[in-house]
Amino acid sequence: MTASTAYPSRRATMRHLYVLSLVVWLAGCSGPAQVPFEEPPRLVGGIEGLQRRVVYPDFERRAGVEGTVTVTFVVGIDGRPSDIAISRSVSPGLDRAAVEAVSRAVFTPAKRQGQPVAVDFTLPVSFRITMIAR
Numbered sequence: 001m002t003a004s005t006a007y008p009s010r011r012a013t014m015r016h017l018y019v020l021s022l023v024v025w026l027a028g029c030s031g032p033a034q035v036p037f038e039e040p041p042r043l044v045g046g047i048e049g050l051q052r053r054v055v056y057p058d059f060e061r062r063a064g065v066e067g068t069v070t071v072t073f074v075v076g077i078d079g080r081p082s083d084i085a086i087s088r089s090v091s092p093g094l095d096r097a098a099v100e101a102v103s104r105a106v107f108t109p110a111k112r113q114g115q116p117v118a119v120d121f122t123l124p125v126s127f128r129i130t131m132i133a134r
Contacts, residue, residue: 039111041075041121054101056127057093065091068126069098077116079107087122098125 043050070088073081081102086095102123109116 035112035117035119037110037112037117037119041079041107041110041119043123044079044106044108047123050101050105050123051126053104054125054127055097056129057097060091060093060127061129064129065094066128067091067094068124069094070122070124071098071102072120072122073102074118075107075109075121076118077109079109079116081105081107081121090127094127097127101125 067090068088069086069090071084072087073084076082084099084102086099089095102125107121110119111117
């Protein structure tokens with residue numbers, strides 16, 4: 001058996017990796033297709049307002065767990081988030097707190113030609129021990 005028959009060529013391997021990457025990327029797509037818009041969605045109260053609504057879980061606070069959870073979701077034409085998912089996790093407790101905060105958020109929807117449209121949105125939710133001093 002020669003080396004060329006025992007192993008696939010580099011080109012064949014790269015083609016398989018590309019196809020696998022494309023399949024994984026397509027499987028990760030969710031929500032409405034990203035539509036063009038003239039006016040982006042805006043978080044009512046801003047990121048500061050969202051951060052004030054975040055409840056830091058006691059267990060994570062006592063354990064000193066900090067970080068930024070990245071949440072992806074769809075901002076609907078009514079300004080409400082749906083299809084909420086974690087795209088960057090820190091811990092189960094912080095992830096739940098971030099999802100709860102985002103689910104209570106209200107947005108001005110994105111607009112295209114003056115009409116509201118649903119768009120995908122990504123939002124970081126930061127957890128720092130100093131932020132809980134009230």
